[in-house]
Amino acid sequence: PRITDPAAPLSLPSSPWQEPRTASFISRGQRGEDLVPWTLSRPTELRVIGQLQDSFILIESPQGLLILDQHAAQERILYEKLKQGLQQKQIPQQQLLFPLPIELSLAEFLHFQRFATEIAQAGFQVEPFGEKSVIVRGVPAALGKADYARIFLDLLDRLMQFEQKPSPEEILENILTTVACHDAIKANHPLQPSQMEDLLQELLQTEAPHTCPHGRPLFLFLSGARIRTRFLR
Amino acid sequence: PRITDPAAPLSLPSSPWQEPRTASFISRGQRGEDLVPWTLSRPTELRVIGQLQDSFILIESPQGLLILDQHAAQERILYEKLKQGLQQKQIPQQQLLFPLPIELSLAEFLHFQRFATEIAQAGFQVEPFGEKSVIVRGVPAALGKADYARIFLDLLDRLMQFEQKPSPEEILENILTTVACHDAIKANHPLQPSQMEDLLQELLQTEAPHTCPHGRPLFLFLSGARIRTRFLR
Incomplete structure (x- = not known):
């Protein structure tokens, strides 16, 4: 099921102090x-x-x-911050003062369209712009002052590696992981x-x-x- | 050879940054x-x-x-401080304000007499006192305020464990090791x-x-x- 309800949380680890995932x-x-x-x-x-x-x-x-x-x-x-915001449908977003146009390959552009809903859910405000470009107008606030274009391209790249259409949970988890990894110290x-x-x-x-x-x-x-x-x- | 000359140093490790003794x-x-x-x-x-x-x-x-x-x-x-002092025949000694009588077993007393020269070389001033007691009048200055009686007894105990009469180097090394171990943080x-x-x-x-x-x-x-x-x- 698509995540459209805050009552349907991501199926991610949630109990504190549990065992690590890989034994x-x-x-x-x-x-x-x-x-x-x-x-x-x-x-x-x-x-x-x-x-x-x-x-x-x-x-x-x-x-x-x-x-x-x-x-x-x-x-x-x-x-975890991002996941929490997502579950509460409150991923704080920051509007970019200077919206960022990004030119994509055709494949990237198709994947952007395919995953547009989830990308938006994760706090990105991205619109098609011309034939195969997009313009990024907002990003998750947690990103601070990152290289947004690179993060967005990494994200698409990651999503393109799925052979079959991933579940919404998988997509969102990939977005969160990509974003968290990019922004970390x-x-x-x-x-x-x-x-x-x-x-x-x-x-x-x-x-x-x-x-x-x-x-x-x-x-x-x-x-x-x-x-x-x-x-x- | 007995160590009586500063030019005959203990046969202990001396080159800096060398390999540890036990491979x-x-x-x-x-x-x-x-x-x-x-x-x-x-x-x-x-x-x-x-x-x-x-x-x-x-x-x-x-x-x-x-x-x-x-x-x-x-x-x-x-x-190393003690060893250096020993090689230069200048182990600084501290006189005890209150000389310390120690009662020994007969075996301990015999060993004290056997190793008296080396014990003195290492900075202890100890004299026989009665039939099988000794009196400690001075100790290596490096000892600070230690439990001199316990150190001295440990030392005898250690020297008594040799089956054959050890070489002077071995005796002195044992004295230094005992003293260093006792006084360390x-x-x-x-x-x-x-x-x-x-x-x-x-x-x-x-x-x-x-x-x-x-x-x-x-x-x-x-x-x-x-x-x-x-x-x-």
Whole structure:
């Protein structure tokens, strides 16, 4: 069914602190490796220690060290914000001061028309413009000051990869994932301690804080016991 | 030969940045584990990130994360200070304001007499006192305010475990190791950022900064590439 009713939410993970979607993350850890994906049992006393290589946030848990992928964490946060707006039919939109014309290939243009409804639902205001061009007049507010043309083209590209017409849920999930990925803090970005703290707290309030929208782990865990073992203590 | 000449140094590791003594540390890492003992090629740009579980210092290297065992690091530092003093026959000694009588078992007393010369060389001023007691009048200054009686008894205990009479080098090494171990910062000790920085810098100036006097690794290394792999990036 098309999503036209706020009462018909996307079929995405919704219970907090649940298992990650792919069980393989867990089985990797069971082979006795040091670094294992962390499944949050509950948010316990976590303390931000600092940043590694401008890309990872090091966090102390009572049991050991957590390494958080800052880029993927922000993807998750954005994704959930967008999803929430979508479910409430209130994706905040920003009108562009200078509407953005984009020339498409014919294939792209046909796909734009095919997915126009869902693209609009996800917060894009895009109109056909001439024979195979479009003009972007509004984008999801969450995008901030991004490269809208590139995001829109990436989105079409992603939707074109479906062989059969995807379900509306699949389309919307792809839109959200594309948008979230584009707008996230990139790796190699220094963060202030307060920014790391905010990112962690915001992430812990999302529905699936242990995986990014693509299903990759957000936290790696290295237990204090394991560190001691490796130190031969 | 007995060590009576400063020109006959202890046969201990002396070239900086050399391989750790036990090759097994290295082979462990080669089995594809995440955490591997770090052999310093040279002290590159290292940055202290913070402390984990009041016991480990997290350090950024250009290639990834280093985890330093603070207790073992200080053992190494003290050990080298003592060794240096010993080689120069200048182990600074502190006289005890209140000389400390210690009652020994007969076996302990015999061992004390057997190793009296080396014990004195290492900075202890201990005299027989009655039938099988001793009185400690001075200790290596590096000991600070330690539990001298316990250190002295540990030392005897350690020396008694040799089946054959050990070489003077072995005796002295055992004394240094016992002393260094006792006086080191314990694990579970919070450190200020400046204290972590000082500890790291002092350690890097020692002769064998990658192993503690017992031969255990001081640094574990977790490469940034490995973290990315584990994040499935």
